[in-house]
Amino acid sequence: KTTMATMAALAFTTRGSSLRKCTSSLRGSVVGSRLFSTRASVETDDSEGAPKKHPQSFVTDEVPLEDGELSDLPPFFHQNLRTGPSPQSHARHSRHENDGRDAYWRPPWKSRADIISAEDFANRPRVTFSEHFASLHDAMATLTWMTQNEKDGIYKMYCDLMTVMAEKGGDPKKDSWGVLTTNTSHEYVVRVIAQHYNITTARAAGVIQLQHNEEQLNKDPNFKIRHDIQAFVDAKVRDNHRDVYQSYGEKDPMGFVEDPVASSGFLAREDVGSAAVMGASDLVDIDALVKKVKRMEKDEASMRIKNHIYVEDVDDRTRNVKLDKEAKRLEKMKKALAGLYDIQKASGDGEEKEAVSTRTKVPPIPEGALPYPDNNVGYNETPKTRRPRWKFAAQIINTHTLENPPGSSQHGKRVAARAKARRHGRIVDGNTLIEKDGEVRVATIAELEQTSWKHVRNESEFMFKGVKAAWMRRQLEQEVGGWGRQEEVYNEPKVEGEGESEDAAENEEGEEAEGSEDNEK
Numbered sequence: 001k002t003t004m005a006t007m008a009a010l011a012f013t014t015r016g017s018s019l020r021k022c023t024s025s026l027r028g029s030v031v032g033s034r035l036f037s038t039r040a041s042v043e044t045d046d047s048e049g050a051p052k053k054h055p056q057s058f059v060t061d062e063v064p065l066e067d068g069e070l071s072d073l074p075p076f077f078h079q080n081l082r083t084g085p086s087p088q089s090h091a092r093h094s095r096h097e098n099d100g101r102d103a104y105w106r107p108p109w110k111s112r113a114d115i116i117s118a119e120d121f122a123n124r125p126r127v128t129f130s131e132h133f134a135s136l137h138d139a140m141a142t143l144t145w146m147t148q149n150e151k152d153g154i155y156k157m158y159c160d161l162m163t164v165m166a167e168k169g170g171d172p173k174k175d176s177w178g179v180l181t182t183n184t185s186h187e188y189v190v191r192v193i194a195q196h197y198n199i200t201t202a203r204a205a206g207v208i209q210l211q212h213n214e215e216q217l218n219k220d221p222n223f224k225i226r227h228d229i230q231a232f233v234d235a236k237v238r239d240n241h242r243d244v245y246q247s248y249g250e251k252d253p254m255g256f257v258e259d260p261v262a263s264s265g266f267l268a269r270e271d272v273g274s275a276a277v278m279g280a281s282d283l284v285d286i287d288a289l290v291k292k293v294k295r296m297e298k299d300e301a302s303m304r305i306k307n308h309i310y311v312e313d314v315d316d317r318t319r320n321v322k323l324d325k326e327a328k329r330l331e332k333m334k335k336a337l338a339g340l341y342d343i344q345k346a347s348g349d350g351e352e353k354e355a356v357s358t359r360t361k362v363p364p365i366p367e368g369a370l371p372y373p374d375n376n377v378g379y380n381e382t383p384k385t386r387r388p389r390w391k392f393a394a395q396i397i398n399t400h401t402l403e404n405p406p407g408s409s410q411h412g413k414r415v416a417a418r419a420k421a422r423r424h425g426r427i428v429d430g431n432t433l434i435e436k437d438g439e440v441r442v443a444t445i446a447e448l449e450q451t452s453w454k455h456v457r458n459e460s461e462f463m464f465k466g467v468k469a470a471w472m473r474r475q476l477e478q479e480v481g482g483w484g485r486q487e488e489v490y491n492e493p494k495v496e497g498e499g500e501s502e503d504a505a506e507n508e509e510g511e512e513a514e515g516s517e518d519n520e521k
Contacts, residue, residue, distance in 0.1 A: 056310060058165050058185055063192050067301045069106040069261060105191060107198040109260055113253040115140045118262035135248050140263040143244055145237045146207070146256040148230050154193055154204060155211035159484050161189045166475060180315035182475040186468050187460060188310040199258055205463035212467040218488040219481065225488070311461060313468060315476055316445035321430025323442060327396040331433060334440040392435040393443060393451050 053061070109115075114137055116124075121140045133139035162184060169183025194204040217223050245252040280286070323331070402416035432443035432451065448454055461468070470483040 054306070056185070056188075056312070058169065058183065059188060059310070063195075065191065065305050066108065066195060067298060067305065068195075069108050105194060105201045106261060107195065107200065107258055109257075110198050111142065111253045111255075111257040112251050113142045113257065114251055115142065115260075115263075118260060121262055136245070136250055137248075140260065142253055142257055142259060143241045144253055144256045145234070145241065147234045147238075148227070150197070150256060151207050151211055154197060154207050155215075157193055157196065158189060158208050161192065162186075162471060165189070180318045180476050182313045182472060184313045184471075184475075185310040186313060186464055186471070190460075190464065191310075197256075199256065201460065202463060203258070205460065209464050209467050212470065212483070215484070215486045216482075218486040218490075221489050221491045224490045311458075313472060313475075315472060316449070319445040320442045321432050321445060321448050323433075324396070324398075324431055326398060327431050327433060330396060331440055331442070334435075338438070389437050391447075393432055393447065394435070395430075395432050395451070395453050397431070 116137055118140075124138075133141075136142065165184045166182060190201050190205050190208065193208075194201045197204065214225060217225060242252055399416065403413060404411050405415065408415070430443060430445075430448050432448050432453075434441055434443045434447060467483070470479075473479040474483045
């Protein structure tokens with residue numbers, strides 16, 4: 001039996017042509033994605049050998065992004081966590097298309113602490129005479145703690161990067177393509193901060209969101225943030241970690257560091273054989289092929305990170321969903337029948353008289369048949385006003401096309417069921433219409449996300465959802481005090497009876513002073 005690494009190396013020669021095709025298709029998709037960028041950069045001349053600029057203007061070459069630890073993990077590592085709906089064959093559809101290698105970036109191991117290598121940890125003996133590891137080194141574990149000073153530094157760097165990026169992008173309301181955007185990207189900023197502090201993007205996003213919530217609490221005069229307690233906890237944890245590392249005689253990391261993925265137990269052992277058999281000549285150098293495959297995977301990871309298109313901060317209320325021809329036809333029919341129940345008022349001989357539109361045979365509805373709310377008083381006691389109408393949303397689905405997909409030999413309800421399972425958040429990107437106050441229009445992305453057929457949640461975007469919304473309101477609506485650093489305005493409450501006791505003490509002191517003066521006289 002051969003190991004998985006050996007099989008991958010032997011299959012390298014057969015994968016060469018397909019990999020070149022994948023590389024060319026990836027480059028073609030990146031070039032095509034420039035159309036979706038708000039501010040595409042000017043490409044450089046290829047004749048001089050200079051690299052092309054990123055299609056998104058906020059991506060700078062001054063901060064080169066690293067591959068990180070995630071480039072060494074198996075393909076689709078996060079998508080195979082089996083957290084999706086049943087059956088398990090639909091688990092790959094439970095995550096957003098942008099949640100993958102780039103969304104869950106993990107930093108490379110950089111720490112003063114000395115731990116066992118990932119290879120030795122994965123191939124450690126399964127049977128031992130002890131229930132515990134002999135040391136932190138053998139357990140591939142580190143004791144770390146993120147202090148408040150580090151959190152403040154992360155939030156300060158986030159505010160500075162967003163401010164500089166917004167100033168560089170210009171006025172967000174001057175774009176002529178109909179969509180409001182701030183010309184920034186929280187995904188890119190979080191990725192840069194995570195690499196600077198050598199933490200995961202998920203942790204960086206969580207720290208930024210929590211610090212934003214804390215800054216908003218500073219505006220509450222009745223809420224006090226106990227910075228003294230936080231400083232006390234940080235000091236005690238630091239003392240505990242120092243004592244533990246001294247007891248084992250190991251190096252203290254002296255800062256926060258992420259645990260390697262190999263210590264989590266999610267990765268398979270490298271010595272596990274495969275049932276597949278592959279013939280190999282004696283002239284094949286297996287070690288050289290393994291190194292070549294690993295180097296090729298590193299190059300692919302670097303190219304993927306350089307060409308990654310980040311999610312831009314766009315106002316979803318200004319973006320409409322996509323519609324097919326049937327949904328567009330329904331929208332046009334509603335507009336054509338908009339005046340079916342209209343009542344036209346015409347004046348003649350000085351007298352006003354009502355006439356029913358000639359386009360309908362339905363008689364006008366009497367006024368008494370539609371009473372106003374609250375016993376004809378009106379909505380909120382306003383005469384002749386009605387309650388706000390409900391907003392109805394509908395997703396247009398062609399069931400006949402689902403059961404009979406074009407270009408396929410399979411038909412029936414089972415085919416339609418599989419198509420519906422794949423359709424959730426994937427194939428049908430909206431196709432939703434909104435009806436309110438008798439008007440039918442195309443739904444926006446913000447309205448689509450409030451329906452049951454919304455997109456699969458993008459976990460990386462959901463982590464900083466609150467601070468991103470506050471940033472959008474600041475840039476697009478000129479909101480003040482909803483984002484960034486806030487001044488603490490806590491008012492210390494006065495204890496009942498405290499003022500009276502102070503007055504009584506002052507009176508007693510005054511009486512004692514007068515008594516002493518009388519005695520002296």
